[in-house]
Amino acid sequence: xxxxxxxxxxxxxxxxxxxxxxxxxxxxxxxxxxxxxxxxxxxxxxxxxxxxxxxxxxxxxxxxxxxxxxxxxxxxxxxxxxxxxxxxxxxxxxxxxxxxxxxxxxxxxxxxxxxxxxxxxxxxxxxxxxxxxxxxxxxxxxxxxxxxxxxxxxxxxxxxxxxxxxxxxxxxxxxxxxxxxxxxxxxxxxxxxxxxxxxxxxxxxxxxxxxxxxxxxxxxxxxxxxxxxxxxxxxxxxxxxxxxxxxxxxxxxxxxxxxxxxxxxxxxxxxxxxxxxxxxxxxxxxxxxxxxxxxxxxxxxxxxxxxxxxxxxxxxxxxxxxxxxxxxxxxxxxxxxxxxx
Amino acid sequence: xxxxxxxxxxxxxxxxxxxxxxxxxxxxxxxxxxxxxxxxxxxxxxxxxxxxxxxxxxxxxxxxxxxxxxxxxxxxxxxxxxxxxxxxxxxxxxxxxxxxxxxxxxxxxxxxxxxxxxxxxxxxxxxxxxxxxxxxxxxxxxxxxxxxxxxxxxxxxxxxxxxxxxxxxxxxxxxxxxxxxxxxxxxxxxxxxxxxxxxxxxxxxxxxxxxxxxxxxxxxxxxxxxxxxxxxxxxxxxxxxxxxxxxxxxxxxxxxxxxxxxxxxxxxxxxxxxxxxxxxxxxxxxxxxxxxxxxxxxxxxxxxxxxxxxxxxxxxxxxxxxxxxxxxxxxxxxxxxxxxxxxxxxxxxxxxxxxxxxxxxxxxxxxxxxxxxxxxxxxxxxxxxxxxxxxxxxxxxxxxxxxxxxxxxxxxxxxxxxxxxxxxxxxxxxxxxxxxxxxxxxxxxxxxxxxxxxxxxxxxxxxxxxxxxxxxxxxxxxxxxxxxxxxxxxxxxxxxxxxxxxxxxxxxxxxxxxxxxxxxxxxxxxxxxxxxxxxxxxxxxxxxxxxxxxxxxxxxxxx
Numbered sequence: 001x002x003x004x005x006x007x008x009x010x011x012x013x014x015x016x017x018x019x020x021x022x023x024x025x026x027x028x029x030x031x032x033x034x035x036x037x038x039x040x041x042x043x044x045x046x047x048x049x050x051x052x053x054x055x056x057x058x059x060x061x062x063x064x065x066x067x068x069x070x071x072x073x074x075x076x077x078x079x080x081x082x083x084x085x086x087x088x089x090x091x092x093x094x095x096x097x098x099x100x101x102x103x104x105x106x107x108x109x110x111x112x113x114x115x116x117x118x119x120x121x122x123x124x125x126x127x128x129x130x131x132x133x134x135x136x137x138x139x140x141x142x143x144x145x146x147x148x149x150x151x152x153x154x155x156x157x158x159x160x161x162x163x164x165x166x167x168x169x170x171x172x173x174x175x176x177x178x179x180x181x182x183x184x185x186x187x188x189x190x191x192x193x194x195x196x197x198x199x200x201x202x203x204x205x206x207x208x209x210x211x212x213x214x215x216x217x218x219x220x221x222x223x224x225x226x227x228x229x230x231x232x233x234x235x236x237x238x239x240x241x242x243x244x245x246x247x248x249x250x251x252x253x254x255x256x257x258x259x260x261x262x263x264x265x266x267x268x269x270x271x272x273x274x275x276x277x278x279x280x281x282x283x284x285x286x287x288x289x290x291x292x293x294x295x296x297x298x299x300x301x302x303x304x305x306x307x308x309x310x311x312x313x314x315x316x317x318x319x320x321x322x323x324x325x326x327x328x329x330x331x332x333x334x335x336x337x338x339x340x341x
Numbered sequence: 342x343x344x345x346x347x348x349x350x351x352x353x354x355x356x357x358x359x360x361x362x363x364x365x366x367x368x369x370x371x372x373x374x375x376x377x378x379x380x381x382x383x384x385x386x387x388x389x390x391x392x393x394x395x396x397x398x399x400x401x402x403x404x405x406x407x408x409x410x411x412x413x414x415x416x417x418x419x420x421x422x423x424x425x426x427x428x429x430x431x432x433x434x435x436x437x438x439x440x441x442x443x444x445x446x447x448x449x450x451x452x453x454x455x456x457x458x459x460x461x462x463x464x465x466x467x468x469x470x471x472x473x474x475x476x477x478x479x480x481x482x483x484x485x486x487x488x489x490x491x492x493x494x495x496x497x498x499x500x501x502x503x504x505x506x507x508x509x510x511x512x513x514x515x516x517x518x519x520x521x522x523x524x525x526x527x528x529x530x531x532x533x534x535x536x537x538x539x540x541x542x543x544x545x546x547x548x549x550x551x552x553x554x555x556x557x558x559x560x561x562x563x564x565x566x567x568x569x570x571x572x573x574x575x576x577x578x579x580x581x582x583x584x585x586x587x588x589x590x591x592x593x594x595x596x597x598x599x600x601x602x603x604x605x606x607x608x609x610x611x612x613x614x615x616x617x618x619x620x621x622x623x624x625x626x627x628x629x630x631x632x633x634x635x636x637x638x639x640x641x642x643x644x645x646x647x648x649x650x651x652x653x654x655x656x657x658x659x660x661x662x663x664x665x666x667x668x669x670x671x672x673x674x675x676x677x678x679x680x681x682x683x684x685x686x687x688x689x690x691x692x693x694x695x696x697x698x699x700x701x702x703x704x705x706x707x708x709x710x711x712x713x714x715x716x717x718x719x720x721x722x723x724x725x726x727x728x729x730x731x732x733x734x735x736x737x738x739x740x741x742x743x744x745x746x747x748x749x750x751x752x753x754x755x756x757x758x759x760x761x762x763x764x765x766x767x768x769x770x771x772x773x774x775x776x777x778x779x780x781x782x783x784x785x786x787x788x789x790x791x792x793x794x795x796x797x798x799x800x801x802x803x804x805x806x807x808x809x810x811x812x813x814x815x816x817x818x819x820x821x822x823x824x825x826x827x828x829x830x831x832x833x834x835x836x837x838x839x840x841x842x843x844x845x846x847x848x849x850x851x852x853x854x855x856x857x858x859x860x861x862x863x864x865x866x867x868x869x870x871x872x873x874x875x876x877x878x879x880x881x882x883x884x885x886x887x888x889x890x891x892x893x894x895x896x897x898x899x900x
Contacts, residue, residue: 001706005767021844027859048845051855065760069844199574204860208668213469
């Protein structure tokens with residue numbers, strides 16, 4: 001039996017060159033064949049990716065043996081502080097990144113990426129969560145999050161299944177402070193909104209299948225996803241409300257990273273024009289907006305998004321608040337409502 | 342002669358299988374129970390305390406009554422439906438189709454090769470407004486044009502029945518197959534009609550299988566969450582959805598759910614205990630086949646109907662693999678671009694091969710360890726209570742949800758300083774599918790008197806020779822069947838792979854589940870098409886060559 005295992009082990013043995021371990025969402029830019037090839041050539045190393053399916057999973061993966069094995073990871077701005085508090089990251093010396101100065105200043109200045117005067121996150125890609133609608137089936141003007149509560153779309157709407165997005169969207173709709181809203185009112189609003197929904201969507205597939213099959217005509221959606229759907233030949237209009245929810249994904253250096261030099265080179269490569277330009281133009285990949293300012297400003301107008309420094313950023317929510325919001329969202333999801341019409 | 346069957350030899354045979362179960366299942370589970378009962382404190386890594394916290398939080402906050410009601414009524418309905426369809430199907434396969442029925446049973450498992458997430462997407466496509474099933478029903482005048490079959494309790498129930506029906510069928514089949522045709526013939530000859538045959542012979546004898554089948558459907562169904570969320574939408578909420586964000590699923594929610602099982606598929610085969618099987622009696626079978634004549638046609642039609650229904654979602658996936666839409670939605674335009682893409686994606690091919698290799702190694706290991714354990718229990722005079730206890734322990738890896746097993750194994754391995762590794766991945770996968778081989782071989786050995794082995798020993802053959810020439814050929818069909826089950830189950834065992842695979846090591850099911858952000862493309866459909874074709878071909882070929890199908894039953898004569 002052991003001989004069998006040994007044979008299996010040998011057959012799956014790894015390469016001899018140093019291997020950089022990257023933790024990221026699958027299919028999110030870093031595991032594209034051309035990316036891996038380009039970087040491996042530059043660094044004379046191998047790149048391997050560990051996938052995660054949610055930010056919470058990433059944190060847990062790091063806690064369950066990831067620290068000391070994984071070199072770099074890509075958390076959302078919301079989660080960086082949690083990772084720092086849990087002792088999972090190490091500060092980044094931005095002087096070692098030759099492309100750092102090309103990043104959009106509004107992004108690099110974000111407080112969410114720093115702690116104790118040191119930088120922990122390097123912004124990579126960012127996007128918004130606005131409202132997408134089908135221009136062929138929707139005639140009334142859609143201007144903001146209020147469309148998600150508009151009863152004329154009853155039975156044809158969808159909403160993003162994410163506690164932070166849900167609470168913030170409802171708060172903005174109600175005119176409350178998105179970081180400290182009245183939770184009772186938020187819950188009421190979300191329950192009212194639920195009556196219009198066919199279902200919630202949580203993954204790319206959830207939304208695309210609903211939308212392209214015309215089961216829904218309006219819903220909140222990631223900016224990159226809307227771009228991709230449009231590029232694939234299904235008409236969709238994307239509206240950025242005045243106070244639009246914005247998110248930023250950032251590269252971090254994991255504590256006790258086995259290959260810190262390779263890690264710095266990787267981050268530098270990821271924020272370089274070489275990568276960001278090609279990736280941003282490959283619409284099938286569903287690219288959000290690049291953090292590299294030079295690339296951002298060179299994009300065609302219909303693709304270009306301008307980062308508003310005072311945008312409603314998904315960031316820095318204290319753990320207790322996050323728990324309260326999660327609880328609220330779970331309650332909303334499991335409370336039965338009478339659907340309209 | 343007695344020396345070769347000493348208790349110590351028996352114990353030695355048991356060691357590999359039960360050693361694995363002890364170290365990777367029993368000890369970690371015990372540690373979990375101890376840790377969750379102790380108030381929050383930290384041992385070694387702080388991560389342990391934090392992780393268990395999630396499980397404890399679940400028990401503190403009770404879910405709403407509405408969710409509980411749904412979580413019980415829908416699985417209950419699914420179980421009853423599975424029974425209603427599964428029992429007749431099992432009967433048809435066992436008593437009407439016989440030899441062919443065995444192979445058909447194996448073919449029923451072919452959908453195992455398709456990730457169940459894809460199957461759910463197929464259901465979405467079939468049931469939505471404009472989808473083939475909905476359009477078909479509308480054409481028949483059964484539903485209005487705009488009525489969606491999705492986002493209803495019915496859709497969720499249907500998906501659950503689809504996924505768990507094979508378990509029900511296999512369990513009941515195992516019981517029914519043992520009912521000797523001679524008994525049925527005698528009863529019929531004495532004037533008993535179909536109803537009496539059913540009420541007094543068939544149903545009572547099938548009860549162990551029915552009970553096992555119901556458990557195998559109901560338990561995982563209550564923990565299901567992907568089906569309610571994708572097919573039930575906001576209108577159907579079940580317990581399984583209230584699960585932890587840090588478990589590998591696509592729904593972020595920071596509440597722990599100990600019993601939730603992301604992939605309820607555990608593979609077939611909780612063999613009902615008890616009932617010594619007698620071999621087939623060819624003459625009686627021939628006579629009864631002649632008698633049954635016309636009724637056979639009805640049963641054949643029924644079997645054909647059920648099999649067709651089972652393969653409809655697969656067919657849908659295959660059809661969609663030739664459609665241009667990257668989202669698997671209509672309208673339909675023919676293309677082979679996804680197959681093209683599949684062939685130009687070396688990474689996906691590598692991952693598939695890696696997964697196939699892993700499953701093959703695991704299946705082979707199970708074949709060896711499971712057979713040894715079964716022989717140890719059957720042939721070497723171990724105390725009866727011990728054997729019973731061992732057989733009960735054998736069931737633990739298949740009844741404890743893999744979500745729980747995966748986490749506890751990883752935490753335990755981290756605690757002892759091992760953590761994720763390819764070896765642990767292989768060992769972990771082996772331990773959860775070992776029971777299939779052990780159970781099948783044990784069943785086959787039940788009631789055996791090993792006369793031929795003893796004859797061989799008396800004639801001076803070495804134990805090795807006896808084993809190779811006599812025992813092994815007789816056991817081969819059971820070992821093969823169990824290994825195939827082990828292969829298929831570990832191929833799709835996403836949860837264990839997720840927890841135990843070293844970082845950077847990816848398997849096919851991990852790849853598919855990782856596509857939450859970028860979306861599942863039809864090249865995965867294309868891949869699934871190949872896998873299903875390959876598995877059906879493999880199964881039918883093996884059946885031709887070795888007759889694996891008949892091993893599900895009481896076994897052949899002689900050997």
